[in-house]
Amino acid sequence: MNRTFLIILITYVAMQLSSFVVVPVALLVGRSVSSAEPTVLLNLVSGYWIFLSFMIGLLVILFVLNRNKGVLDLPGEKAGPAMIAIWSFIGIFLAFFSQMIAVGIEYLIGIEPGSDNTAQLIDLLSYVPLAAVAIAIFGPILEEIVFRGVIFGWFYRKYNFFISGLISALIFAVIHFDFTHILIYAAMGYAFAFLYAFTKKIIVPIIAHMAINTFVVMTQFFFADEIQRIVELNEAFALVWRAVLGGIL
Helix, strand or coil: CHHHHHHHHHHHHHHHHHHHHHHHHHHHHHHHHHCHHHHHHHHHHHHHHHHHHHHHHHHHHHHHHHHCCCCCCCCCCCCCCHHHHHHHHHHHHHHHHHHHHHHHHHHHHHCCCHHHHHHHHHHHCCCCCCHHHHHHHHHHHHHHHHHHHHHHHHHHHCCCCCHHHHHHHHHHHCCCCCHHHHHHHHHHHHHHHHHHHHHHHHHHHHHHHHHHHHHHHHHHHCHHHHHHHHHHHHHHHHHHHHHHHHHHH
């Protein structure tokens, strides 16, 4: 693995691990100068640090990439501006479709929908709305550079798409620490890897990923009550449908 890739990986890992040091220290300082509830203080500190750490990590990685232009471009014929725009748009639906298939498979094997990881991040937005920028913009750019550009790209230059996509998708899924829904993250990781491998340009999965995350943030944060009502209606419908099937069978 070349030096640029190693620097990017080290930066990303340091950014992720920084919360285990910064957040506890900030909480200790905060408790001595603030009378806020511990839960409120924790959410405030975590929310602001997500924004700051993601921003700093992204700036460092972009600086490194700027000094090594083209290092993330895969070998082969690269998509032009028109194809980049077309596949970025198609990629949004491809990612949604892969996610829906994974949700359907999880439902069939008895896994309830809804991600605790996503719910916790969305909950932070009520305390620190600025964190939405990290979740919707900074995060997708960082994750595509790291998991597709570096990890998938490194394996893809040595092995076929299936093996490279599987390894990078599993790592992408595991790093979210939501093992109940690992299939969903892996499916989306594969979709983003396909976009990258097909167009040879990292900007395509970045755009698709940002669109997905922005949609989730917008719907979860601004339309939470409506979503809850839809979920309740779907659960009621599922119970009736199961009762009907039970009577028939």
